[in-house]
Amino acid sequence: xxxxxxxxxxxxxxxxxxxxxxxxxxxxxxxxxxxxxxxxxxxxxxxxxxxxxxxxxxxxxxxxxxxxxxxxxxxxxxxxxxxxxxxxxxxxxxxxxxxxxxxxxxxxxxxxxxxxxxxxxxxxxxxxxxxxxxxxxxxxxxxxxxxxxxxxxxxx
Amino acid sequence: xxxxxxxxxxxxxxxxxxxxxxxxxxxxxxxxxxxxxxxxxxxxxxxxxxxxxxxxxxxxxxxxxxxxxxxxxxxxxxxxxxxxxxxxxxxxxxxxxxxxxxxxxxxxxxxxxxxxxxxxxxxxxxxxxxxxxxxxxxxxxxxxxxxxxxxxxxxxxxxxxxxxxxxxxxxxxxxxxxxxxxxxxxxxxxxxxxxxxxxxxxxxxxxxxxxxxxxxxxxxxxxxxxxxxxxxxxxxxxxxxxxxxxxxxxxxxxxxxxxxxxxxxxxxxxxxxxxxxxxxxxxxxxxxxxxxxxxxxxxxxxxxxxxxxxxxxxxxxxxxxxxxxxxxxxxxxxxxxxxxxxxxxxxxxxxxxxxxxxxxxxxxxxxxxxxxxxxxxxxxxxxxxxxxxxxxxxxxxxxxxxxxxxxxxxxxxxxxxxxxxxxxxxxxxxxxxxxxxxxxxxxxxxxxxxxxxxxxxxxxxxxxxxxxxxxxxxxxxxxxxxxxxxxxxxxxxxxxxxxxxxxxxxxxxxxxxxxxxxxxxxxxxxxxxxxxxxxxxxxxxxxxxxxxxxxxxxxxxxxxxxxxxxxxxxxxxxxxxxxxxxxxxxxxxxxxxxxxxxxxxxxxxxxxxxxxxxxxxxxxxxxxxxxxxxxxxxxxxxxxxxxxxxxxxxxxxxxxxx
Amino acid sequence: xxxxxxxxxxxxxxxxxxxxxxxxxxxxxxxxxxxxxxxxxxxxxxxxxxxxxxxxxxxxxxxxxxxxxxxxxxxxxxxxxxxxxxxxxxxxxxxxxxxxxxxxxxxxxxxxxxxxxxxxxxxxxxxxxxxxxxxxxxxxxxxxxxxxxxxxxxxxxxxxxxxxxxxxxxxxxxxxxxxx
Numbered sequence: 004x005x006x007x008x009x010x011x012x013x014x015x016x017x018x019x020x021x022x023x024x025x026x027x028x029x030x031x032x033x034x035x036x037x038x039x040x041x042x043x044x045x046x047x048x049x050x051x052x053x054x055x056x057x058x059x060x061x062x063x064x065x066x067x068x069x070x071x072x073x074x075x076x077x078x079x080x081x082x083x084x085x086x087x088x089x090x091x092x093x094x095x096x097x098x099x100x101x102x103x104x105x106x107x108x109x110x111x112x113x114x115x116x117x118x119x120x121x122x123x124x125x126x127x128x129x130x131x132x133x134x135x136x137x138x139x140x141x142x143x144x145x146x147x148x149x150x151x152x153x154x155x156x157x158x159x
Numbered sequence: 160x161x162x163x164x165x166x167x168x169x170x171x172x173x174x175x176x177x178x179x180x181x182x183x184x185x186x187x188x189x190x191x192x193x194x195x196x197x198x199x200x201x202x203x204x205x206x207x208x209x210x211x212x213x214x215x216x217x218x219x220x221x222x223x224x225x226x227x228x229x230x231x232x233x234x235x236x237x238x239x240x241x242x243x244x245x246x247x248x249x250x251x252x253x254x255x256x257x258x259x260x261x262x263x264x265x266x267x268x269x270x271x272x273x274x275x276x277x278x279x280x281x282x283x284x285x286x287x288x289x290x291x292x293x294x295x296x297x298x299x300x301x302x303x304x305x306x307x308x309x310x311x312x313x314x315x316x317x318x319x320x321x322x323x324x325x326x327x328x329x330x331x332x333x334x335x336x337x338x339x340x341x342x343x344x345x346x347x348x349x350x351x352x353x354x355x356x357x358x359x360x361x362x363x364x365x366x367x368x369x370x371x372x373x374x375x376x377x378x379x380x381x382x383x384x385x386x387x388x389x390x391x392x393x394x395x396x397x398x399x400x401x402x403x404x405x406x407x408x409x410x411x412x413x414x415x416x417x418x419x420x421x422x423x424x425x426x427x428x429x430x431x432x433x434x435x436x437x438x439x440x441x442x443x444x445x446x447x448x449x450x451x452x453x454x455x456x457x458x459x460x461x462x463x464x465x466x467x468x469x470x471x472x473x474x475x476x477x478x479x480x481x482x483x484x485x486x487x488x489x490x491x492x493x494x495x496x497x498x499x500x501x502x503x504x505x506x507x508x509x510x511x512x513x514x515x516x517x518x519x520x521x522x523x524x525x526x527x528x529x530x531x532x533x534x535x536x537x538x539x540x541x542x543x544x545x546x547x548x549x550x551x552x553x554x555x556x557x558x559x560x561x562x563x564x565x566x567x568x569x570x571x572x573x574x575x576x577x578x579x580x581x582x583x584x585x586x587x588x589x590x591x592x593x594x595x596x597x598x599x600x601x602x603x604x605x606x607x608x609x610x611x612x613x614x615x616x617x618x619x620x621x622x623x624x625x626x627x628x629x630x631x632x633x634x635x636x637x638x639x640x641x642x643x644x645x646x647x648x649x650x651x652x653x654x655x656x657x658x659x660x661x662x663x664x665x666x667x668x669x670x671x672x673x674x675x676x677x678x679x680x681x682x683x684x685x686x687x688x689x690x691x692x693x694x695x696x697x698x699x700x701x702x703x704x705x706x707x708x709x710x711x712x713x714x715x716x717x718x719x720x721x722x723x724x725x726x727x728x729x730x731x732x733x734x735x736x737x738x739x740x741x742x743x744x745x746x747x748x749x750x751x752x753x754x755x756x757x758x759x760x761x762x763x764x765x766x767x768x769x770x771x772x773x774x775x776x777x778x779x780x781x782x783x784x785x786x787x788x789x790x791x792x793x794x795x796x797x798x799x800x801x802x803x804x805x806x807x808x809x810x811x812x813x814x815x816x817x
Numbered sequence: 818x819x820x821x822x823x824x825x826x827x828x829x830x831x832x833x834x835x836x837x838x839x840x841x842x843x844x845x846x847x848x849x850x851x852x853x854x855x856x857x858x859x860x861x862x863x864x865x866x867x868x869x870x871x872x873x874x875x876x877x878x879x880x881x882x883x884x885x886x887x888x889x890x891x892x893x894x895x896x897x898x899x900x901x902x903x904x905x906x907x908x909x910x911x912x913x914x915x916x917x918x919x920x921x922x923x924x925x926x927x928x929x930x931x932x933x934x935x936x937x938x939x940x941x942x943x944x945x946x947x948x949x950x951x952x953x954x955x956x957x958x959x960x961x962x963x964x965x966x967x968x969x970x971x972x973x974x975x976x977x978x979x980x981x982x983x984x985x986x987x988x989x990x991x992x993x994x995x996x997x
Contacts, residue, residue, distance in 0.1 A: 022758055024680040024767055044543050046846055046952035049458045050401060052545075055394045059917065060952055063943045088950040090849040095545030097530075102539060106530045110523035110552045117515035124511060125503045436824060443828070456838040467839045474839065478832050485825035492821050529834065536837040541847060 022057060025069055036072045039081060040065065044095050052095065162227055165215025166306040169256075172208035172263075173296040175201050179266075179289030183282035187354070195282035202270040202285055205292060206263040213260050216305055217247050226312040229253060229305045235318035235735050237706035245329045246319040251453060251463035252305035254332060258449070259295040261333070262288065262340045269344055269369070276365065283351035284344075291343055294476040302469045318706065318735035327387030335380030335407060339445040341373025342414060346442035346484070349435045353487050358431050358495035363424035366438065368794045370421060374414045375790030381407050382783035390743060395676060395754055395771040397779060400549040403461035405528045406448030409521045413441040416517035419510050427572060429499030429507060432492045433514060439488060443481040444521070450477055456532060504575040509567045516560045523552050554610075561617040561664070564657055565624035569631075587627060591619035604673070614668025621661040625654040649796040656789030659782045666778025675772045678758070682765035690772035692753060693717050694726075699757075699766060707731040709742070712766065714755045716746065726755040728768075745771075752776050848950045848969040855883075855964050856948040863915055863923060863937035870938045875912060876964030880990045882911045883958040884934070885946065887918040888926035890954045896973035900957075901933040903979055907987070913937035916946050916954055959983065961990050 027033040037054075043064070045056035053061055053068070064085070071081045085093045097103045179201035186194025216229075220243045225231040233249045248254040266288045273281035299305070322328075348366045352358045384404070389397040398404065417437040423430040450456075453463050454470025501507035527544045535541055565587070570580060595615035599608060632650070636642040679687045686695035697713040709731040716724040724746035731740045743756040751774045758767030850856070855872045862868045875881045884900060886893040904911045913934040915923050920939060927934075940946050949958070950969075959968040968986055970978060 022678050022767065022769065023761075024678045042545075042547055044545065049844060050399075051394075055396075060943070063947060067944075067947060087849060088947060089952065090846060090950075091540060091542040092846045093543070095543050096547035096551075097542050097544055102534065103530075103542070106526060106544065106548070107552075109526050110519065110556065113519045113522050114516075114556065117519050121508070121512055121515050125501070125508050127498075432821075440824070450835065454835075454839060456835060456841075456843065458843045470839050471836075474832065474835055481828055482825065482832070485828055489821040489825055529831075532838045532841070532843070533834055535841050535843070536834055541845075 022055075023062060023065075025065070027069075027073065032072050035078060036069060039068060039072070039078050042082075042095050043068075043085065044093050046089060046093065161215055162219060162224065162306050162308065165212045165219075166304070168208040168212040168215065169296070169300060169304075169306070172205045172212065173293070173300060175205040175208065176289050176292040176296055179205060180286050180293055182286075183289070184286035184354075187279040187282045187286070190279070192278065195278055198282045198285035198289075199270045199273060201289070202263070202266045205289075206260075206267045209256075209260045209263045213247070213256055216253060216256065217244060220244065220247050223316075225314075225316050226308050226310065227305070228307045228309045231309065231313050231316040233316070233319050235316040235706065237735070238316075238319055238324075239705050241329070242319055242324050246323070248332050249319050249323050249328075251469075252299070252303045254336075254463070255295065255299055255303055255453075256305055257333065258336050258340060259292060259299065261336045262292055262295065262343060265340055265344055266292070269347075280351055280355055283354050284347045287347035287350045288343060291347075291480065294480065298469070298472055298476065302466075302472050315735070318733065321707070321731070321733045321736065321738055321740045322391065325387065325391055327383060327391060331380060331383040331387055333380075334376055334383055338373050338375075338377025338380050339407075339410065339448065341369065341376055342410060342438075342442045342445050344369040344373065345417065345438040349438035350484055350487060353435065353484075353491040353495070356491060356494060358435060360425050360428045363421045363434065366434075367418070367421050367425060368796075370414065370418055370438070371790050371793050374411070374418055375787045375794070377407070377411050377414060378783055378787045378790065381411060382780050382787075385783075386780050389776070390745060395674070395773060397670075397776065400527070400546045401459055401461065402457040402528050403448070403452050403459045405524050405549075406444075406451045409524050410441045410444040410448065412517050412521040412524070413437055413444060416514045416521075417441055419513050419517075423507055423510050427499050427501075427507065429497055429501075430511070430514075432496040433511075435492060435495070436488060437514070437518075439481070439484045443477075443484070446473075446477050446480060450474060451528075457528070500573070502574040504570065504577050504580070506567065506570045506572045506575065509563050509570055509575075513560065513563055513567065516556060516563075520553060520556045520560075523556065524549065527552065558613065558617065561621060561660065564660065565620050568628045568653065568657075569624065583627065587623040588620055591623050592616050594619050608672050611668045611672040614664045618661040618664040618668070621657055621664075625658050625661075629654060647796055647798060649793045649798065652789040652791070652793030652796070654789070655792060656786045659785030659787075659789060661782070662778050662785060663782030666775045666780075666782060669775035670773055670779070673774050674776075676754075676769065678767060678769045680761055680765050681768045682763060685765075687768075687770065689770050690774075691718060692723065692772065694753075694755060694768070694770045696766065696768060702729070704731065706735065707733045707740075710757065710760075712755075712757050712768070714744070714768070714770075716753055716755075724753055726753070728755045728757040730757045730759075747777060749777060750775060845971060846952060848966075850950055850966050851969055853966060855958075855960050855966050856945075858938070858940075858945040858948065860938040860940060860945060863913075863920060863939050866920075866939070870912070870936055872964065874936065875960045876962060878910050879962050879993070880909060880987050881960045882909055883914055883949075883960060884911060885914045885916050885949070885951050885954055885956040885958075887916045887954050888922040889918065892973040893955045894930065896955050897930050897933075899974050899976060899979070901931055903974070904933050907984075909987070910935050914945065914949075914951075915939045916951060917941070917943045959986060959990075961993075 025036070027036060040054035041052045043053040045051045045053055045058055045061045045064075047058035047060050048056040051061075053064055067084075068081055071084065076084075082094060091097065097106060099107050178197055182194040182201070183198035186192070186197070216227075218224075219227045219230050220234050221240065223230075223234065223236055223243075225234075229250060229252050233246050233253070234243055238246065246253075248257045266285060269288065270281075270285055273285065276284070345366050348362065348369065352362045381404075384407070385397045388399070389395065414437075417434065420430050420434040420437050424434045450470065450473045452459065452461055453466075454473060455467060456470060499507065527548055530544050531542055566580065566584065569583060595612050595618075598604075598615055599612060604611065629646075629651075632646055633642050636645065675690050677687060677689050681687060681696040683696055683698050686693050688694075693716065695715050695717070697715055699710055699712045702709050702711045709729040711727050711729045714726040714728065715722060716726060726744035726746060728744040729742040731742055732738070733740060741756050741758075743754055745755070746753045751772065754769075754771035754773065756769040758769060760766055855875055857872050859869050859871045862870050875883060882904065886896075900911075903909075911934050913936070915937050917940065923937075923939075938945070943951075953971060955973055957970045957974060958966055961967050967990065968982070970983070974983075
């Protein structure tokens with residue numbers, strides 16, 4: 004089922020900057036606000052953060068977030084507020100919960116797996132026995148002659 | 160009528176592609192030289208007709224032929240000529256035609272050097288590339304025909320998307336496609352080798368230049384895309400981990416692993432199964448990227464007009480090509496693999512670690528990109544995975560890789576000398592760390608910038624090791640110009656590419672840690688301050704462009720009272736599509752960029768203005784330019800040309816046919 | 818031998834996922850409010866700005882519909898005849914939420930296209946819309962007698978959606994909640 008977002012606001016996405024200036028009395032609040040916006044996803048221009056999107060809804064949501072910041076709410080509260088209304092979709096940083104364990108721990112697990120493979124492959128060599136074969140004097144001479152006469156493809 | 164000739168040329172190209180696939184592959188299987196000889200002429204023929212077809216489409220654009228639906232959708236009578244030429248690849252149908260044209264070009268390039276390859280092998284390689292052509296041409300002819308006509312002919316076209324009317328757009332897609340498609344050569348070389356049942360150091364040597372060339376183009380393509388997004392979209396961001404950006408980055412990561420794995424296969428006849436699998440994977444990721452952009456499965460700013468029918472076609476094609484090649488791999492790889500011996504500390508082991516890290520990184524990007532889709536497909540809800548996730552996961556994976564990148568070139572094959580390596584590492588690592596901390600202090604950046612400190616440290620580590628490595632090699636022969644010239648280009652290429660990564664890290668680290676931006680309300684005459692620069696809005700006035708009208712602002716930037724730059728950002732209204740667009744203005748510099756973008760008018764004659772300060776951001780693309788340059792140097796290494804000449808003269812055991 | 822089949826196996830899983838993905842819509846954001854009580858609000862009505870309407874006015878009948886619309890919304894024009902005919906046919910109470918609109922233009926729009934709404938709440942600045950998780954107009958909510966949101970449809974209503982999703986749900990709710 005194709006969803007039509009009426010008003011075609013999404014056609015404007017990524018093309019114009021209609022972001023209202025906003026300032027805070029408290030620099031800490033300013034920092035909180037500026038750090039929070041890039042973590043939130045715009046629902047209309049779905050490839051932009053709330054910091055960058057110029058969709059009317061994004062402007063409304065920025066206003067809400069700014070009010071909550073001014074009222075002293077923590078970032079976690081503000082995120083909960085938005086998730087309660089729009090779902091997990093609105094967070095660009097997925098919360099760590101059973102549904103996202105595979106996402107957050109997957110790369111680390113893969114790294115462990117890869118390290119295991121690396122160890123296995125390098126250990127195998129140790130058991131297989133290492134060390135270059137010893138050449139006899141005659142073989143040495145022959146090798147030297149060959150190397151000097153023809154620069155083979157394996158020359159450094 | 161000429162449009163129909165273009166269409167017909169496309170059909171002929173399709174038929175030739177079929178010939179190019181069926182006859183050589185069958186001929187190689189049955190040892191029929193006449194059939195195998197079809198390969199090269201068929202490849203040339205396909206290129207000829209594709210070029211004709213593409214030329215016709217371009218002509219339709221240039222001559223404003225709006226009876227062609229695709230032209231009407233992507234052009235307009237007021238569109239400047241340059242964008243009519245490049246608008247050909249502005250939409251789905253035209254860009255796919257470009258894709259297949261480039262594929263044909265690469266095929267002919269391979270065909271031209273096919274004399275250096277054994278006959279049956281060359282036939283197989285060209286045949287495999289032909290099979291890919293067949294798939295894409297079928298896709299075009301049956302689902303995405305750019306030559307579809309419409310009657311009645313509209314008076315004017317809908318204009319090219321304004322975002323695409325930009326010099327950066329001119330070259331970014333062709334470079335990307337050169338990269339994506341270029342990896343099909345490595346893919347075909349691998350599949351042909353598997354089919355023939357023979358995979359040796361010679362195969363690796365043939366593959367390396369082609370792989371490096373494709374990698375080079377992909378690097379340039381991704382860098383151009385990043386640069387274009389940076390200055391065109393106005394947010395000052397240069398990488399967003401957008402699904403389509405990720406789709407181009409994954410083959411880059413595995414392609415990098417492939418280049419390094421091929422080094423082991425060439426030098427030591429090892430890592431064969433790895434190299435083959437990486438060659439198959441890299442092109443598969445290219446195809447996956449094509450699917451993701453054109454199927455509507457993921458939301459992306461890059462997505463073309465999406466259509467599940469087209470998506471299904473590409474998915475089936477993807478399944479056949481990749482599934483087929485992986486089945487071949489499962490069947491043949493056990494036969495061709497080799498077991499080489501090497502010590503836990505050796506060039507091989509470090510390159511193996513390099514491979515593991517790059518593949519895990521690519522897998523992590525894939526995981527993050529597809530996770531929302533997987534969760535939705537299982538009916539478990541909708542979630543988003545964005546830059547916060549990718550930055551948290553990807554950066555820690557890369558750091559050990561950079562450490563290895565410095566050490567690797569210094570470690571001997573088979574058995575490295577641990578003690579000596581440790582000494583060199585300390586001699587380079589400690590000063591590098593000191594230099595990094597010194598930078599933090601000298602520029603007043605504070606001790607707490609951990610990630611920045613690590614970025615700088617690793618960048619200096621890399622540069623230090625590169626200089627040391629070059630010095631060490633020269634040291635044996637003296638420092639005369641002749642000694643410099645005698646070192647192989649591949650060696651310089653490697654160090655140049657690694658140095659490029661170092662520059663990239665400096666740029667990315669500094670800009671991420673120290674960038675600043677502000678959105679303010681400015682009336683003419685008012686100014687705002689950012690990072691020691693004063694931005695004053697002088698005036699805002701209307702102007703007219705070829706296919707747009709705009710409000711332009713003059714912003715004067717000064718520092719310590721002296722004028723530094725004059726920026727003229729615009730807010731454009733493209734008349735045909737009635738689409739508003741911001742044209743940012745910036746002052747580029749080696750040490751910093753200054754950005755300004757014009758927002759909306761506010762009450763009282765004021766305007767919303769967004770200003771950015773981006774320190775060292777140019778280093779990001781300087782770094783990628785060096786990487787590409789390094790790749791270019793490596794391709795032109797004499798050893799490849801000499802070695803292939805030798806292949807022709809000396810009979811190689813078992814390399815012919817089979 | 819087995820491990821050489823692993824890449825193929827992983828790939829086939831990927832293909833299965835992508836195939837399923839072709840049938841999904843990545844842009845659609847389902848509402849977390851389904852199954853929860855309707856968010857509280859107090860808004861003036863369009864007909865009489867002195868009068869107030871709240872979420873409790875949505876919990877009086879076995880089924881109440883809330884339709885989010887605006888005069889500037891193109892798809893609302895498209896949806897309007899379908900919606901009007903349907904609620905008239907089934908005799909369903911329909912409450913409108915006039916979202917970020919100018920009241921004069923909203924009245925003109927209704928005069929032009931017809932007014933199927935029992936009441937219309939005016940959400941001038943969109944705050945109530947945010948509480949209801951509105952992100953695209955039009956949207957339609959189905960609320961039951963207990964004031965719980967049972968379904969949300971995003972985008973214009975089509976006959977297909979009405980037949981496949983909404984009618985069966987409303988039938989079930991009406992049976993549970995007594996005759997209309």
